[in-house]
Amino acid sequence: MxxxxxxxxxxxxxxxxxxxxxxxxxxxxxxxxxxxxxxxxxxxxxxxxxxxxxxxxxxxxxxxxxxxxxxxxxxxxxxxxxxxxxxxxxxxxxxxxxxxxxxxxxxxxxxxxxxxxxxxxxxxxxxxxxxxxxxxxxxxxxxxxxxxxxxxxxxxxxxxxxxxxxxxxxxxxxxxxxxxxxxxxxxxxxxxxxxxxxxxEGETGAAPPFDWIGCGLLSLCMVTFSLALERGTVDAWSTLLLGVSVASALLYLPHARRHRTPLFRLALFREPNFSVGLAGNLISRIGSGAVPFLLPLLFQLQLGYSPFHSGLMLLPVAIAGAISKRWIVPLVNRFGYDTFLTVNTVIVGASMASFAAMSPGWPLAASIFQLAVFGAANSMQFAAMNSVTLMGLSREDAGSGNSLFSMVQMLAIGLGVTIGGGLVSVFSAEFGAAAPAYRLAFLTVGIITLMSALVFRRLDAERLNPGSVKRAA
Missing domain, CATH: 1.20.1250.20 (MFS general substrate transporter like domains)
Known part of the structure; x- marks a missing residue:
C-alpha cells in the first residue's frame, strides 16, 4: 500500500x-x-x-x-x-x-x-x-x-x-x-x-520498501488510457493502447495479492461505499474537468470576450463555490448522503448542459446565474463525494484509499479535458462550425455527469454517518 x-x-x-x-x-x-x-x-x-x-x-x-x-x-x-x-x-x-x-x-x-x-x-x-x-x-x-x-x-x-x-x-x-x-x-x-x-528537517531513512512495480503498472494503465482517448479515433493504435491499459490493470491484481505492501490493497474494495464513491467520482469529475477548459474557449473564441473579461466571467464559479461550502453539513444531515448526492449531481449536470445556451446576445445576468449555480453545486459535490468515498475505510486502509482517491481525482480532470476538447473537435468536423460543437459538447458532458447520479444511488445509506462530512468538507 x-x-x-x-x-x-x-x-x-x-x-x-x-x-x-x-x-x-x-x-x-x-x-x-x-x-x-x-x-x-x-x-x-x-x-x-x-x-x-x-x-x-x-x-x-x-x-x-x-x-x-x-x-x-x-x-x-x-x-x-x-x-x-x-x-x-x-x-x-x-x-x-x-x-x-x-x-x-x-x-x-x-x-x-x-x-x-x-x-x-x-x-x-x-x-x-x-x-x-x-x-x-x-x-x-x-x-x-x-x-x-x-x-x-x-x-x-x-x-x-x-x-x-x-x-x-x-x-x-x-x-x-x-x-x-x-x-x-x-x-x-x-x-x-x-x-x-x-x-x-524530519527523520530520514526510515521508509519501508515502496511498491515500484505496482506503481509502474498503474501508471502504464493511466498513461495508455489517456493516450488512447487523446487520439480521438478508433484505429489500430488506439485499440493497442486500450489493450495495454486493460492488461496492465489486470496484471496489478495478482501482483497486489502477492506483494507484502502493495501500492493499493485490494481489500480497499471490500468497503462498498468506497467502490461506489470512486466510480461516481471518476464519472462526475469528467464533466467538472471539462468545463473549466471549455468555458474560456467559448468566451474568447465564440463570444468575443477578451482574456481578462473571460477571467472575470469565471469569478461567480469560484465565489459561489467558496460560499456554498457552509451549506453542505446541514443539507447532508437533513437529507442524507444518498439523496443529497443524487439530487445535487442532477443540478451539476443540468447546469453544465445549460452552458449550451450561451451565445452572442445571451443576457449577462443569465450567464452569471448559470455560472454561480454550477460553482455552488460543484463545490458541494466535491465535499460530499470526498466524504462518502473515504469515511468507511479502516484506519489500516485510510492512507492507501486516500492516495488512490487522489490519483482518480487527477486522472478524471485530465480525462475531462481530453473528452471535452475531443467532443468539440468531433462535432466541429461533423457540422463544419464551432458554435454548435460547443453547445453539443456542454450537453454531452452534462449528460455524462448526470449518469453519475445513477452510481450514487447504489450507496449503502446504512453505512454512512452524515456528521462525518464536517471532516472532509
Whole structure:
C-alpha cells in the first residue's frame, strides 16, 4: 500500500518548532498550496493566446493541461515514501525548485512539444507540494492546533481558483502568456529560502520498501488510457493502447495479492461505499474537468470576450463555490448522503448542459446565474463525494484509499479535458462550425455527469454517518 509516514522519533531534527517558526512554516505550506491551486486555474484563460503564439489551434493544447494533471496523478502516491526516505524539508525544497524550473521552461517554450515536456516537469514538483505540505503540518503542529492549522493552509486552495482565471486573463492581456508561468518564480524563490530557514528537517531513512512495480503498472494503465482517448479515433493504435491499459490493470491484481505492501490493497474494495464513491467520482469529475477548459474557449473564441473579461466571467464559479461550502453539513444531515448526492449531481449536470445556451446576445445576468449555480453545486459535490468515498475505510486502509482517491481525482480532470476538447473537435468536423460543437459538447458532458447520479444511488445509506462530512468538507 502507499507508504503511510511513520511518526517521527525524537531527535534534534524533529524537535517541535517554536510558535514563530511554526507560523512561518504554515505560511510556507500556504504558499505551496497557493502555487499549485493557482497553476491549475490560471492556464485556461491563456490557452487561446498561447495557441496563437505557438502556431497551434486552441484545442490542440489539451495535452498541456493533461500532461500536468496526469503527472501529478502518477507521482502523488510516492510522496509520503520520499518524505520518510529523504526528509520532509529536503523533499519540499526539491518540489518547489522543480516546480519553479518547470515554470521557467514553460515560459521559454517555443513549440507545443517543448511546452508539454516543461509541464511534465512542473507536474513533478506540483505533485509533492500538497501532500508533503500537509505532512509537514501533521508532524510539526500539536494535535489541539492541527485542525486550525490545516484550515488556514486550505484557504489557499480556495483563493487560488478565485484569482487564477482573472490573473491569467489580465497577464495575457497586459503583458504576455509567458507571465502566467514566470509569476511562480519570485514566489518560489522566497519559498526556497523560507524552507531552508523555517521548515524542520524530519527523520530520514526510515521508509519501508515502496511498491515500484505496482506503481509502474498503474501508471502504464493511466498513461495508455489517456493516450488512447487523446487520439480521438478508433484505429489500430488506439485499440493497442486500450489493450495495454486493460492488461496492465489486470496484471496489478495478482501482483497486489502477492506483494507484502502493495501500492493499493485490494481489500480497499471490500468497503462498498468506497467502490461506489470512486466510480461516481471518476464519472462526475469528467464533466467538472471539462468545463473549466471549455468555458474560456467559448468566451474568447465564440463570444468575443477578451482574456481578462473571460477571467472575470469565471469569478461567480469560484465565489459561489467558496460560499456554498457552509451549506453542505446541514443539507447532508437533513437529507442524507444518498439523496443529497443524487439530487445535487442532477443540478451539476443540468447546469453544465445549460452552458449550451450561451451565445452572442445571451443576457449577462443569465450567464452569471448559470455560472454561480454550477460553482455552488460543484463545490458541494466535491465535499460530499470526498466524504462518502473515504469515511468507511479502516484506519489500516485510510492512507492507501486516500492516495488512490487522489490519483482518480487527477486522472478524471485530465480525462475531462481530453473528452471535452475531443467532443468539440468531433462535432466541429461533423457540422463544419464551432458554435454548435460547443453547445453539443456542454450537453454531452452534462449528460455524462448526470449518469453519475445513477452510481450514487447504489450507496449503502446504512453505512454512512452524515456528521462525518464536517471532516472532509
Amino acid at each position: 502507499p507508504h503511510t509516514p511513520a511518526a517521527p522519533a525524537a531527535s534534534a531534527t524533529s524537535a517541535p518548532p517554536d510558535a514563530a517558526a511554526r507560523k512561518a512554516m504554515l505560511w510556507i505550506v500556504f504558499a505551496g498550496f497557493f502555487m499549485q491551486a493557482l497553476d491549475t486555474t490560471i492556464l485556461n484563460t491563456a490557452l487561446p493566446a498561447m495557441a496563437h503564439s505557438l502556431g497551434e489551434k486552441p484545442l490542440d493544447l489539451k495535452p498541456v493541461v493533461v500532461a500536468y494533471t496526469l503527472t501529478m496523478a502518477l507521482l502523488t502516491p510516492a510522496s509520503g515514501w520520499l518524505a520518510d526516505r529523504f526528509g520532509t524539508r529536503r523533499v519540499y525544497f526539491c518540489a518547489i525548485l522543480i516546480f519553479v524550473l518547470g515554470s521557467v521552461f514553460c515560459a521559454s517554450a517555443q513549440t507545443l512539444n517543448q511546452l508539454i515536456v516543461a509541464r511534465v516537469l512542473q507536474g513533478v514538483g506540483g505533485s509533492m507540494l500538497l501532500p508533503i505540505g500537509r505532512l509537514a503540518v501533521l508532524r510539526n503542529v500539536p494535535g489541539e492546533q492541527y485542525i486550525a492549522a490545516l484550515a488556514f493552509v486550505s484557504v489557499a486552495g480556495q483563493v487560488g481558483p478565485i484569482f487564477g482565471p482573472v490573473l491569467g486573463g489580465w497577464l495575457v492581456q497586459s503583458a504576455s502568456w509567458h507571465w502566467i508561468f514566470l509569476i511562480n518564480v519570485p514566489v518560489g524563490l522566497v519559498g526556497l529560502f523560507a524552507v531552508r530557514r523555517y521548515l524542520p
